[in-house]
Amino acid sequence: MSILKINNLEKHDGHALIFPPFSLEVSAHEAIAIHASTNVRLILLKILVGEMPASNGEWTINGKSYSESKKDYFEQVGMYFLDDGLYERLTVKDHFDFYKKLYHSKLPIEEGLRIIQLEVKRNSKISKLSVSEKRRVHFGRLLFQNPALLIFEEPDQNADLETKRVFVKMVRMLIEKGKGVFVLTGNMESALAITNKVYRLDEAGLHMLDILSEEESTEELHRDVQNLEEKQKEEEIIVQPVRFEKIPTKVNDKIVLFDPPEIDYIESHEGQSNIYIKGEMYPSVFTMTELEKRLHPYGFFRCHRSYIVNLQKVREVVTWTRNSFTLVLGDTKKSSIPLSKTKMAELKGMLGLK
Known part of the structure; x- marks a missing residue:
């Protein structure tokens, strides 16, 4: 059963x-995160x-739309915003008692305190709590509201x-x-x-x-190896100019797979290869040499001992001195990647320049 339905939602600013039109559903018993x-x-x-109109598209929560009935719409959803405030003069217990009465909640206050681990702070004023403890009070408020869909903005930031x-x-x-949980975050670790x-x-x-767990990733790799061995027995593979494969990165205990064209560049730091995508860094499970070999068919170039760059993302080649060069990418940060002197000559050859 779908709780949140987004259909062809689109937004332009001038x-x-x-973001272009997209559709998404969040069902009961489901948590979805948007990075x-x-x-x-x-x-x-x-x-x-x-608070802001969409350029196009529509969305409903449990069949209720904002445009038809604000009251019915907001009865279905509970929201936590990063800049939400609290009644600082109230104690934690008084705060929950207020929301219990407001939403006619059947949840015992002691149960709410237990879930958010604030039993020992029940009689403390909100103003005396730490930033993290205040965050838990926000979470508790949503428990007493008991909506069908819960939306969180950066719930664990700081x-x-x-x-x-x-x-x-x-x-x-x-x-x-049976609730639906919808999280919006800029932190991949939080999402995962x-x-x-x-x-x-x-x-x-x-x-x-x-996204795969480490066990799933190992199983998939094993299956790929078996399939390849079987295929090699059936036919002789002479040339394989292009390889369609994902590049795995590791975030906590999860394996996140990226398509090669998504990658901006790769940097080696203290023996660790880090992949950069839209300003985010993801530790790689491969060495620079392994990545260079895997990504070469997709237009990647080892421009420096410590860097591999996606040439499709390069917008400028800057010459500082006769021996100093930099590649400037077309991302939002205008990332600058060093280009060694020997690699400059190789790059010119690839571009057909003299």
């Missing part, structure tokens, strides 16, 4: 495209709460480890109870801690990331 920039995240949230654990356990509990259903939303649209 002549700038924020996006701050600007994209804020605009999408403003659309969902009615939070301590205990609060992150509380949030992950709370999400699992909500999913078991909550769910394997992670999407990226940007000017290129919405697409789901391929």
Whole structure:
């Protein structure tokens, strides 16, 4: 059963495209995370709460639309925003008592305190709590509201480890109870801690990331090797000019798979190869030499001992001195990648320049 339905939602800001039309559903017993920039995240949230119109498309929560009935719409959804405030003069217990009465909740206050691990702080004023503890009070408020869909903006940003654990356990509990959970974040680790259903939303649209556990990744690699061995027995493979394969990166205990064209560049630092995609860094499971070999068919170039660059992302080649060169990428940060003198000559040859 789908709780949130987004159909061909699109947003332009003047002549700038924020995100093209996309569709998405969040069902009961499901958590979905969208990984996006701050600007994209804020605009999408403003659309969902009615503060900003969409350029096109529609969305409903449990069949209720914002345009038809604001009251019915907001009865279905609970939202946590990063800049939400609290009643600082109230104690934690009084705060929950207020929301219990407001939403006619049947959840015992002691149970709410237990879920967010604030039993010992029940009589403390909100103003005396740490930033992380205040975050947990926000989570508790949503428990008493008990909506069908819960939307979170950066729920664990700058939070301590205990609060992150509380949030992950709370999400699992909500999913078991049939709720839908929708998280918007700019932190991939946060997204993966909550769910394997992670999407990226940007000017290129919405697409789901391929995510495997380490066990699944090992099994898939084993299957690929077996398939290749069987294929080699059937026919002699003479030339394989292009290889269609994903590049795995490791985030906590998850393996995130990226298509080669998504990658901007790769940097080696203290023996670790790090892959950069839209300003985000992901540790690679391969060495620079292995990555160079794997990515060469896709137009990647080892421009420096410590760097491999996607030539399709290069916008400028800057000459500083006779022996100093830099590649400037076309990403939002205008990333600068060093180009060694010997590689400059090789690059000119590839480009057909003298």
